[in-house]
Amino acid sequence: MQGFISGITKLKNEDIIVQIITQSKFLNLYRFYGLRHSIISIGRKIDFDIEYNGQFMPRLRNIMQLGFVWESDYFRLYYWQQFLKLLNSHLQDTEDISNFYFNLLNNGAFVLSKQNPCRVLIEMYLKLLNFEGRLNVDSNCFICGEELSSKVVVVRGFLCAHNSCIPNNTQMIDKDIFFNFISIGKSIFLRDDEVEYLLKVLLLGI
Numbered sequence: 001m002q003g004f005i006s007g008i009t010k011l012k013n014e015d016i017i018v019q020i021i022t023q024s025k026f027l028n029l030y031r032f033y034g035l036r037h038s039i040i041s042i043g044r045k046i047d048f049d050i051e052y053n054g055q056f057m058p059r060l061r062n063i064m065q066l067g068f069v070w071e072s073d074y075f076r077l078y079y080w081q082q083f084l085k086l087l088n089s090h091l092q093d094t095e096d097i098s099n100f101y102f103n104l105l106n107n108g109a110f111v112l113s114k115q116n117p118c119r120v121l122i123e124m125y126l127k128l129l130n131f132e133g134r135l136n137v138d139s140n141c142f143i144c145g146e147e148l149s150s151k152v153v154v155v156r157g158f159l160c161a162h163n164s165c166i167p168n169n170t171q172m173i174d175k176d177i178f179f180n181f182i183s184i185g186k187s188i189f190l191r192d193d194e195v196e197y198l199l200k201v202l203l204l205g206i
C-alpha cells in the first residue's frame, strides 16, 4: 500500500502513531521505536504494510521510502511539510476518504520538482477548495455582502472582503487578478509578492 505521511504523534518511549493519507483511507498506525526510523517523516511518500493483530491499533510494517528528487531541497521540503500538516488537521476524524487527496499530493509532489513550491501549494489549495465545493467565486464581500472594491482582502478559505471590513488589515490584492487566478487555477499571472500573500493565507488553515 502507498501513502503520504501527514502526521506523527509521539508516545511514551520512542513509539509513535503515524497518520497516512492513502488512496482511500486516512490511517492512524502504531509503530514501535518509530522515532528511530529515519524514513518516517512528515511529507514522505512510503510503501508499507498494515499488520492487524487484534490490538488497539493496527501496526505500520515494512516501510519503504518512495523518494522525490526535491526532498534534499530544504525550501521545497519545508513548504511541502506545512501543507501536509494542514491537510492532516483537515482530515482528522475521518477514515474513508476520496482518492482526490492522494492524487492531489501525488501530482503536487511531481510538479514540485519543477515549479516554485509557493505557487504549487496555492494551486493545490484551489483544487481542494473546488473539490470540496468551497471555492468562493462571489464578487461580494463575505462579511457585509456589498460589492467588492478593486482591491480585496483575502482571508482563510480564500474568501474575499473589503479592507474596511477586516480590522487591522494591511495587505490587499487586485480583485481582477485574484478572481482570474481562481477561475484559471494557475498562478502564472500573479506576482511573487501576491503568491506569498496567498500562501500566508493558506498557511492559516485549509
Ligand SMILES: [Zn+2]
Pocket: 141, 142, 143, 144, 145, 146, 161, 162, 165
Ligand atoms: Zn465588506
